[in-house]
Amino acid sequence: MSNILELNQINKTYGNKKALSNITLDIAPGRIVGLLGSNGSGKSTLMKLVAGLLHPSSGTIQVTGKPVGLETKALVSFMPDRPLTEKWMRVRDAIAYYRDFYVDFDEEKAREMLDFMNLVESDRVRHLSKGMNERLQLTLALSRKARLYLLDEPIGGVDPVARGKILDAIVKFYDEDSSLIISTHLVNDIERIFDEVVFIREGELVMREEVETLRLKYGKSVDEMFKEVYAE
Numbered sequence: 001m002s003n004i005l006e007l008n009q010i011n012k013t014y015g016n017k018k019a020l021s022n023i024t025l026d027i028a029p030g031r032i033v034g035l036l037g038s039n040g041s042g043k044s045t046l047m048k049l050v051a052g053l054l055h056p057s058s059g060t061i062q063v064t065g066k067p068v069g070l071e072t073k074a075l076v077s078f079m080p081d082r083p084l085t086e087k088w089m090r091v092r093d094a095i096a097y098y099r100d101f102y103v104d105f106d107e108e109k110a111r112e113m114l115d116f117m118n119l120v121e122s123d124r125v126r127h128l129s130k131g132m133n134e135r136l137q138l139t140l141a142l143s144r145k146a147r148l149y150l151l152d153e154p155i156g157g158v159d160p161v162a163r164g165k166i167l168d169a170i171v172k173f174y175d176e177d178s179s180l181i182i183s184t185h186l187v188n189d190i191e192r193i194f195d196e197v198v199f200i201r202e203g204e205l206v207m208r209e210e211v212e213t214l215r216l217k218y219g220k221s222v223d224e225m226f227k228e229v230y231a232e
């Protein structure tokens, strides 16, 4: 089957600031990919480009062989690092909002996920803790029937128990015909779910490897390799 995502020589600058340099990358279907890098390395920029929210300064991006645009936006579900829900909403309003906005939203799956996440439909979004809010955002993003899910820091700033629950939900609810890219710098907690990892540093792709290969070839965990690549 052809690739879900292909980036070809992508550059992105903000004014004078170079955020991404010459990124070439492809991702096959059914993969969970860790997009790893320290703060400011360009992870969010890369996700926004793939989601079609930003345009590259040069280079091409294709999702299932189609250039990024209206058609690919329907194939990509993006969970940004800041919540998309409004403070006035209850959990059920957030679900209704997504259902109305996205034709591919699977309400039954959303309810099953809410249950798994211990979220209550009558809860007010503004009263949710950070961890519960991340669970809600993840429920919304994964309940779309997309081909590519982009999760920007889904476990940022939540405690280890909440992290575990969020990771379990990702593994349980993700559809194996799709691919998932998860950005994080909290590598230790999350590496168990990755098939492969992509390391970016100061906008450059410095390593891309199967997790299994890291273990077999280098005898290292992703976390050990991360610390080596990003040593200051």
Ligand SMILES: Nc1ncnc2c1ncn2[C@@H]1O[C@H](COP(=O)(O)OP(=O)(O)OP(=O)(O)O)[C@@H](O)[C@H]1O
Pocket (backbone or CB within 6 Å): 014, 017, 018, 019, 037, 038, 039, 040, 041, 042, 043, 044, 045, 046, 185
């Ligand atoms: N709108 C913008 N205008 C100018 N510079 C920006 C803008 N957005 C990002 N940058 C810069 O581009 C670089 C990459 O930022 P980006 O947010 O993609 O990194 P990141 O890896 O997601 O970081 P973090 O882990 O801290 O979220 C940083 O140096 C950042 O300051």
